[in-house]
Ligand SMILES: NC(=O)c1ccc[n+]([C@@H]2O[C@H](COP(=O)([O-])OP(=O)(O)OC[C@H]3O[C@@H](n4cnc5c(N)ncnc54)[C@H](O)[C@@H]3O)[C@@H](O)[C@H]2O)c1
């Protein structure tokens with residue numbers, strides 16, 4: 001008997017939790033080898049700078065370049081690519097960029113503002129928001145080209161007012177993808193380097209003779225990129241761990257409402273599995289009959305997929321169809337997985353929403369395929385993976401700004417605050433702190 005294309009589980013299985021945890025830990029088990037490879041690449045880039053980046057680019061991307069300058073892609077090349085791509089691709093990129101821009105402009109308004117107020121003593125308190133000076137944008141490019149990720153990285157950065165955007169993306173075999181370059185032109189990045197992987201993350205974090213050191217690195221990538229970002233955190237900021245893609249679909253299996261529902265769900269699972277052998281695709285359904293239908297649809301549709309080998313490996317590694325008792329239980333399992341993308345294909349998705357806590361993005365309703373969010377819905381497609389949606393958020397304008405607190409104490413405020421501060425400072429044994437407050441008291445000084 002041949003091996004199943006995808007794991008089949010049921011929450012009624014005695015060992016369900018252990019099996020689920022084993023599936024979720026798959027990526028972690030591969031981590032040890034990746035961790036040591038990335039550690040040595042980063043150490044080498046820190047020590048040897050451009051020379052190390054050139055060596056790893058030769059090794060991993062098969063690009064022979066005599067100098068780092070040859071790996072910089074200039075504005076003229078970006079503009080030429082923009083002029084060369086088909087008009088309908090250019091129009092689609094521009095339409096997507098506009099929707100992403102609009103969403104993030106509203107997000108800036110709602111979540112990332114400066115504010116000031118006065119308390120009863122006339123003391124001003126508040127928050128000053130400052131965009132970051134220089135940000136590194138990682139754009140993946142190993143197994144596929146990602147023009148859409150350029151828009152998702154760069155547009156919110158521009159909306160937030162970042163000073164300078166340095167983009168890196170690998171060009172396997174030295175092939176520069178015109179749509180990628182055109183997207184960079186549309187998004188308005190300042191400099192582009194044809195480098196990727198841990199070596200590109202190291203170059204941005206530490207700086208080299210050619211690649212400027214950045215304040216923060218954002219953007220998605222494979223497990224090597226995610227590990228490298230985790231390791232350079234502290235040298236510079238990072239947005240989150242946005243590693244191999246994940247999808248979890250909750251579906252009631254109502255084929256009376258949508259006869260082709262099993263095909264829709266199977267293709268939606270493929271849509272993330274086709275990114276990477278380490279991608280994760282999970283279906284939760286209360287209907288065992290629908291689970292069978294989706295499994296059959298997977299078997300029928302897989303051979304028609306150009307990236308079927310990646311999909312098959314990914315489903316074998318981290319794919320599962322899980323039969324749950326009901327939709328409430330599906331929500332509980334989904335929260336435990338905390339997937340990057342959660343699709344809710346049920347009759348009343350908004351009724352389930354209050355139960356859904358942990359996901360990078362939640363796609364509500366049968367017509368909301370996850371892939372619309374990948375390209376053009378408006379919200380960001382750079383999202384937390386590996387369960388980090390429990391504590392991380394989508395990439396957003398808030399990742400490109402920082403906040404400084406503002407405190408402007410009035411003379412009256414100095415009397416009241418000075419007494420409190422003096423008492424607390426003495427209780428901590430910090431006399432200079434206490435004296436600084438006391439010197440400003442009117443009856444002392
Ligand atoms: N979470 C998100 O928001 C999000 C968004 C888009 C894409 N993604 C994910 O991004 C990833 C893109 O991966 P990709 O591979 O196509 O491109 P990538 O640019 O992330 O990785 C390619 C680089 O990986 C490095 N690499 C590959 N094998 C290596 C090895 N054995 N040792 C050391 N370094 C090695 C190389 O330097 C290469 O340049 C996928 O996993 C996809 O699912 C995630």
Ligand SMILES: N[C@H](CO)Cc1c[nH]c[nH+]1
Pocket residue numbers: 146148149244245246272340374381382383
């Ligand atoms: N699904 C990816 C985020 O995990 C984003 C993407 C870009 N292109 C296609 N998909």
Ligand SMILES: [Zn+2]
Pocket residue numbers: 245271272275371374
């Ligand atoms: Zn995708």
